[in-house]
Amino acid sequence: MEFWFTEEHSDDVRFSMRIKRHLFSRQTPYQQIDIFESVEFGKVLILDDSVVITEKDEFIYHEMMVHVAMAAHPAITNVLVVGGSNGGVVRELIKYPNLIRIDVVEADEELFRACRLHFPKLTKSLDDPRVNIRVSDGMKYVRKHNGVYDLILIDSTDPFGPNEPLFTREFYGNCFTALNADGILVTQQESPFYPKTAEAMVKAVARMRQLFPIVRVYQAHIPSYPSGLWLFSFASKTIHPFHDLEIRAWEALKLSTRYYNGDIHHGCFALPNTIKEDLLNETQR
Amino acid sequence: MEFWFTEEHSDDVRFSMRIKRHLFSRQTPYQQIDIFESVEFGKVLILDDSVVITEKDEFIYHEMMVHVAMAAHPAITNVLVVGGSNGGVVRELIKYPNLIRIDVVEADEELFRACRLHFPKLTKSLDDPRVNIRVSDGMKYVRKHNGVYDLILIDSTDPFGPNEPLFTREFYGNCFTALNADGILVTQQESPFYPKTAEAMVKAVARMRQLFPIVRVYQAHIPSYPSGLWLFSFASKTIHPFHDLEIRAWEALKLSTRYYNGDIHHGCFALPNTIKEDLLNETQR
Numbered sequence: 001m002e003f004w005f006t007e008e009h010s011d012d013v014r015f016s017m018r019i020k021r022h023l024f025s026r027q028t029p030y031q032q033i034d035i036f037e038s039v040e041f042g043k044v045l046i047l048d049d050s051v052v053i054t055e056k057d058e059f060i061y062h063e064m065m066v067h068v069a070m071a072a073h074p075a076i077t078n079v080l081v082v083g084g085s086n087g088g089v090v091r092e093l094i095k096y097p098n099l100i101r102i103d104v105v106e107a108d109e110e111l112f113r114a115c116r117l118h119f120p121k122l123t124k125s126l127d128d129p130r131v132n133i134r135v136s137d138g139m140k141y142v143r144k145h146n147g148v149y150d151l152i153l154i155d156s157t158d159p160f161g162p163n164e165p166l167f168t169r170e171f172y173g174n175c176f177t178a179l180n181a182d183g184i185l186v187t188q189q190e191s192p193f194y195p196k197t198a199e200a201m202v203k204a205v206a207r208m209r210q211l212f213p214i215v216r217v218y219q220a221h222i223p224s225y226p227s228g229l230w231l232f233s234f235a236s237k238t239i240h241p242f243h244d245l246e247i248r249a250w251e252a253l254k255l256s257t258r259y260y261n262g263d264i265h266h267g268c269f270a271l272p273n274t275i276k277e278d279l280l281n282e283t284q285r
Numbered sequence: 286m287e288f289w290f291t292e293e294h295s296d297d298v299r300f301s302m303r304i305k306r307h308l309f310s311r312q313t314p315y316q317q318i319d320i321f322e323s324v325e326f327g328k329v330l331i332l333d334d335s336v337v338i339t340e341k342d343e344f345i346y347h348e349m350m351v352h353v354a355m356a357a358h359p360a361i362t363n364v365l366v367v368g369g370s371n372g373g374v375v376r377e378l379i380k381y382p383n384l385i386r387i388d389v390v391e392a393d394e395e396l397f398r399a400c401r402l403h404f405p406k407l408t409k410s411l412d413d414p415r416v417n418i419r420v421s422d423g424m425k426y427v428r429k430h431n432g433v434y435d436l437i438l439i440d441s442t443d444p445f446g447p448n449e450p451l452f453t454r455e456f457y458g459n460c461f462t463a464l465n466a467d468g469i470l471v472t473q474q475e476s477p478f479y480p481k482t483a484e485a486m487v488k489a490v491a492r493m494r495q496l497f498p499i500v501r502v503y504q505a506h507i508p509s510y511p512s513g514l515w516l517f518s519f520a521s522k523t524i525h526p527f528h529d530l531e532i533r534a535w536e537a538l539k540l541s542t543r544y545y546n547g548d549i550h551h552g553c554f555a556l557p558n559t560i561k562e563d564l565l566n567e568t569q570r
Contacts, residue, residue: 004299012303012324014289018296039297057478060557193342193508221506221514221557223478228513229506263555270552272345272506272544 005036005044007051009226010194017041017224023118030108030162035118041224043118045086047111047157054224058088058122061188063260064220064232064268066092069151069184071250071265073239074098076150080105080178082138082166083155086115091125095255103149105134105141139165145178152179154187159200167200169207172235176211185235189217192275193227201231202282208235216241217279218268220259231275242266290321290329292336294511295479302326302509308403315393315447320403326509328403330371332396333446338371339509343407346473347373348545349505349517349553354436354469355381356535356550358524361435365390365463367423367451368440371400376410380540388434390419390426424450430463437464439472444485452485454492457520461496470520474502477560478512486516487567493520501526502564503553505544516560527551 006016017038024035034046042055053061066089070076077100081089085106093102104126106112112135116123126133134141142152152175159167166187175185189204190197201217208215212235222230234241247262271279291301302323309320319331327340338346351374355361362385366374370391378387389411391397397420401408411418419426427437437460444452451472460470474489475482486502493500497520507515519526532547556564 010325013326014299014301016299016301018298040295041298219506221504221512223512223514227506227508229508258559259557261555261558261561264557267552267555270546270548270555272549273546274543276546 005038005046007046007049007226010196013194013226015226017044024114026110026114028108028110030111031157033111033114035114044224045115045119048161050158051224052157053086053088053119057222057224060220060222060259061225061230062088062092063257064218065089065153065155065186065188067250067255067257067260068218068232068234068241068265068268069153069186070096071247072234072241072245073150073182073184074246074249075182076184077101078149078151079103080142080145080149080152081155082106082142082152083157083163084153085112086119087123087125089153089155090128090131091122094125094128094130096253099130102128102131103134104131105136105138107135107137109135139171139174142171142174142178147178147180149179150183152183152185154185156188158190158197159204160196167204169210172208172211176237179237182238183236184239185212185233187233187235189231189233191225191227191229192231192278193229197226198278202278205233205279206282208233212236213238214240216269217271217275219271220268242269290323290331292334292511295481298479298511300511302329309399311395311399313393313395315396316442318396318399320399329509330400330404332442335443336509337442338373338404342507342509343373345505345507345544346510346515347377348542349503350374350438350440350471350473351377352535352540352542352545353503353517353519353526353550353553354438354471356532357519357526357530358435358467358469359383359531359534360467361469362386363434363436364388365427365430365434365437366440367391367427367437368442368448369438370397371404372408372410374438374440375413375416376407379410379413379415381538384415387413387416388419389416390421390423392420392422394420424456424459427456427459427463432462432465434464435468437468437470439470441473443475443482444489445481452489454495457493457496461522464522467523468521469524470497470518472518472520474516474518476510476512476514477516477563478514482511483563487563490518490564491567493518497521498523499525501554502556502560504556505553527554
């Protein structure tokens with residue numbers, strides 16, 4: 001018997017992985033959760049039919065969500081993670097001894113439970129004493145806080161489902177207020193290759209540029225995601241993502257990473273002309 | 286009716302694109318050639334069941350094959366392209382007014398003809414008066430030349446089919462001899478994500494390191510290729526790919542590119558730790 005999971009990257013492009021077992025399937029009030037064990041990618045978390053993480057390449061996404069901002073701003077002590085219920089972002093954060101507080105806010109309690117059961121290597125990071133979990137709507141949570149975070153990480157799914165509010169000007173404005181005077185907002189911004197997500201990305205970045213003095217887009221290669229090219233945005237009140245970088249200080253921490261390093265930190269901000277032009281056109285509109 | 290082309294990226298991963306029409310299909314003495322018209326990627330050239338170029342993203346591959354070396358070594362005048370029958374590499378080369386001679390060597394005359402028929406926008410570059418086409422075996426052709434080229438570009442398919450000889454120590458040695466004292470060899474080196482091609486890449490790079498004083502690996506995102514991450518190698522007798530770069534001189538040429546730029550030139554050499562370690566382990570073996 002052949003057993004395959006197929007994701008539609010566009011109406012006309014499909015990506016399929018051979019599956020050993022379907023481990024979990026549940027419709028929650030927020031989304032459809034599925035967990036498969038695949039041959040090539042190990043265990044795979046799927047939300048609403050899209051790959052969210054695979055054991056084989058999740059390290060790329062999680063390292064790039066965390067270390068770019070942490071290296072650029074070594075004084076970070078208080079972090080908010082919106083989403084992040086699988087623990088991958090927090091696993092990278094707890095590598096930093098100087099972090100004092102990591103708040104993780106995720107609305108879907110069933111997703112927490114499913115990840116605890118099937119991704120224990122990732123979710124054990126959530127047991128770190130500095131981590132505080134809030135089962136709550138990220139939008140509402142951020143609105144109630146003022147000047148308390150050095151870093152907010154938005155570890156969301158795509159901007160077309162339940163996480164659409166996390167890509168709005170209102171939400172980014174609330175994040176700006178929840179950050180302190182040197183605060184940084186990092187969000188995942190989908191693939192720039194397929195038109196639907198590319199348009200959402202340039203609009204989201206333009207919204208941030210109305211609020212934050214410094215907004216830069218950076219990239220990573222994530223093979224299990226559509227097109228293999230993934231974007232993140234770095235929005236900051238005062239700290240520049242690479243002009244202010246002292247990579248020697250980060251290297252002195254001797255953190256173990258499999259993707260991120262000092263070369264990648266600079267290299268990831270080098271965008272192809274096509275993406276630069278898309279961003280420029282939207283900003284000038 | 287649904288009509289899809291599916292490429293097996295590994296035994297357990299498949300990438301499929303919706304097809305409008307099958308335009309061409311022929312088994313030649315060298316390979317199986319197919320040309321499809323796809324919905325998402327435009328026309329697609331397939332050799333032995335693997336995507337070689339698509340109209341939508343071929344610019345990434347071709348720009349990155351050519352401009353990294355051309356920017357690093359502005360005195361290049363004589364270039365050899367092994368493969369390159371679709372004209373994409375030559376389209377990028379003829380943008381340089383100071384190039385005097387571009388020799389294109391490809392064994393499969395049927396492939397030339399098929400590309401002429403179905404990719405005329407690409408192959409029209411082959412009509413440039415500086416271009417000399419040789420229908421010949423690349424391996425044999427290179428062996429007969431000594432110290433005549435500033436740059437050799439190996440625009441081959443993967444190292445497991447008819448192009449396997451183009452990844453051997455013998456061939457790299459012949460390229461070394463065919464290059465002049467400041468010569469550069471650029472080759473495509475497949476994806477580092479799937480084990481089979483990753484092993485071939487580290488072995489090929491180790492072979493080059495036995496011959497060339499400077500060997501560096503660089504990357505590009507090519508969505509229609511396996512994993513979306515693609516590697517190239519830059520092997521050189523004297524010129525360093527980025528320490529010797531004078532990007533202002535390249536920018537002064539005002540060439541139109543859609544992917545390559547000065548930031549990308551530096552950023553493309555920033556490799557993830559996993560790839561760095563694979564390369565280091567092979568070199569130390």
